[in-house]
Amino acid sequence: MSEKVLMKGNEAIAEAAIRAGCRHYFGYPITPQTELAAYMAKRMPKIDGVFLQAESEIAAINMVYGVSSAGLRVMTSSSSPGVSLKQEGISYIAGSDLPALIVNVERGGPGLGGIQPSQSDYFQATKGGGHGDYHLIVLTPASVQEMADLTALAFDLSDKYRVPAMLLADGTIGQMMEPVELPAESGCTVEKPWAVTGTKMQRRHNIVNSLYLVPEELERTNIERFERYAQIEANEVRYEKFMTEDADVCVVAFGIAARVSKNAVIAARNEGIKAGLIRPITVWPFPKKAIAEAAKHVKGFVSVELSMGQMIEDVRLACECTRPVSLCSRVGGMIPSPDEVLESIKKMNGGLK
Amino acid sequence: MITDEAKRVTVFCGHYGSGKTNIAVNYALRLSSLGKPTALADVDIVNPYFRSKDSENELRDAGVEVVSLPFANTNVDLPSLPSQVYGLVEQRVRYAVFDVGGDDRGAYALGRFSPYILEENNFEMLFVVNFYRPLTRTAKEAFEVMREIDKVCELPFTGIVNNSNLGDLTDEDCVRRSFEEAQKLSDLSQMPIRFTSVCDKLTDRFRGDAFFPIHLQSKFF
Incomplete structure (x- = not known):
């Protein structure tokens, strides 16, 4: 059999994430992205990964926050109303300078809207979404192949800059089937000395947090973060x-x-x-x-x-x-x-x- | 392959995305073209987009009755079943083609109609497989899905449909390379391969009763 397979866009994201070394997925079903969660539910147990259907989108994004703090590749996915629920957690992840992948397979809105495709979460994805000064790296696939390729890229960029990444797709790209060549196995190539992995009594303990008690320190952190955003704007436009x-x-x-x-x-x-x-x-x-x-x-x-x-x-x-x-x-x-x-x-x- | 001896009820089940809807639509059109009064029942409670309802006009023009959920292709995400399906299994007048949702989750919906279909005992229960789908790359994996479906819908399989394709990239070689796995699945399950589907552009490469030409809807994106 050839290297190419026929996949739904949602499945391609899931398989590409696994191949990029993601072994932790937390989600909650919602049309039109449910196949992603369903694929993870089938695959993760076979490769010693974690698939967890959380009690809500809010719980799922906070589980992402936790795993990312431990330095591992982690993701969640949802569709528009579910991504709105995740916004608080996304802001905390951005404020803690953590990498993570959030997938939004958009459907019509506002409110419960509908299950058919949409791109009306553009403002939410690109202008903040949650509270505070922050950006996500936002990638927009236009084919099933790009669903796979940009998933791998999103993990890499997110790790490199310590900025959460979002894959902003629409229901059609999520649901349509096309031949795809899956990316090779990869994983995180950057060091994560900030990760909360246990000190083994050999170093000071790391703290992952978005709370700053001293205003000057919070200002400094924001400015430093925007210097990274400037680097991203200079180097990562596609x-x-x-x-x-x-x-x-x-x-x-x-x-x-x-x-x-x-x-x-x-x-x-x-x-x-x-x-x-x-x-x-x-x-x-x-x-x-x-x-x-x-x-x-x-x-x-x-x-x-x-x-x-x-x-x-x-x-x-x-x-x-x-x-x-x-x-x-x-x-x-x-x-x-x-x-x-x-x-x-x-x-x-x-x-x- | 599809002859005058076609069974009154033909059910297409299989792995998610294996191509059941395309096969069911084309199969219903074929039955109708043979002069058989035909109805297509859309009992897919899983898939939100790309449903047999997309082919509704073509089917109706060809004289095929379409029984689908009132909510199909709308913004309502409600996994209900059309009550007219009972008419199809109880009255036994028209030829009925069932387009079932993917995997065991989709096949649950069939269970409530299985007793009627079994009682009449004039059915084909076909397992649609595409060996280019990532979770059914081998006969062994496909057989696992087949058994999962078998467990929930209480209707025994009677045959296999080899629908191996790579979408727009499907070529002659792609179809031929699927024959070996299809045969292995046939051996494993002890089910005959009813037919291998072939898209429009390849029909002159694959002739004879073993092949079923299918026409696919064109997309504007």
Whole structure:
């Protein structure tokens, strides 16, 4: 049998996490990410790992906090309402400078919303989500292969910078099946001298904590953390450019919206319209330079999203409002069709006021 | 393979993501094209997206009655079953094709209909397997899933459907390489291989009764 297998996006995340050395998974079922937990439930006992269905999402994220404190690769996953519940824990993990992987396979919101796909947790993922000054490294897969590849990358980046990472997927990418080549076995390559692993009476004990009694110390810690964020913004931006070199109209889209947009860009080119696509793979850090570069020659941008317009704000900021930015979106579990995106491209090409 | 002697009830069970829905939809279309009054029963209580309901228009146009959950493809996440399924197993008028949810969890839903199906005793209970799925890479692993399903749904298997594929990357070699594991599964389970599915583009490579050509829905992403 070949090396490639046919997997659901959710399963690909789970298997890739295991191959990246993650042996601790804490979760709680919610559509449309349940296959991830179900896969972990089957696999973890066979490899001496821990699968634990917690009593709630809040419990699960705090179990992640605990295992990460002990220096091990650990993850949790959920979908939009469940990720909202995790926000307090995520803030504590960020405030304790711990690596961890949080997966959000988004569904429609707000509130209980629905079980169909969505990208409307963009603000929550990229602008904080919980309280306090912090960022997550946010990766947005657009295929089952990327579900696997970005899971491995998320663990690496998270360990390297001691910043929690989020895989921000949508229900469609989670549910769809595609052939995938699973990443090789790997594991953490950085030292974790801060981990709470027992002193064996040979060193001072480590403390993992987000509480600082002295204001000056908390300020210093925040500033130091933002220096790491600056390094991430300088070194870890990832995106894909598609036919942007001579583009008059630049579409910006990630995840499932980018797949639809790519087809729309091809359709536009076939009609003689010079369209291109920038697909952010990291949405924090956002590919600001790529957008700014494109702004030098495009008439305008079209932000294609499964939300009422969230990423569009980052596109506007990145081009410093030097070009018009329009929104093409569907919400509530709907996905924009290639024709709808093409229509938006045509409007922008004709000139927007 | 699918001849005039088709059983009145055909049930497709198998591992999660093995391709039961695609097979069931194509099988129902085939029965209908042979002039048999056919109904497709969607009793999948596990899968939220990519359901047989996606093919509803095509099925209805071909004269296949579609019995699905009123909530299928909506935002309601309610694992209920359509009451019309009882009509299919009690009245014994139309040919019935059952699209069952994956694994033992999905097969639970079948249990309540099993007594009717057993009593009539005119059924095929087929295990759909894709050896390119990561948890059923070998005959041994697939057999384990088969036994788990067998335990919960109280309907004995009668055959195997080899649906080994790699999605868009499926080629002739990919199908051929699955024959060995399929035969091993047949030996292990002592069940015949009813057919091997072949997607549109490969139908001229695999001819004869052992193969079943299937048409897949196109995606816009």
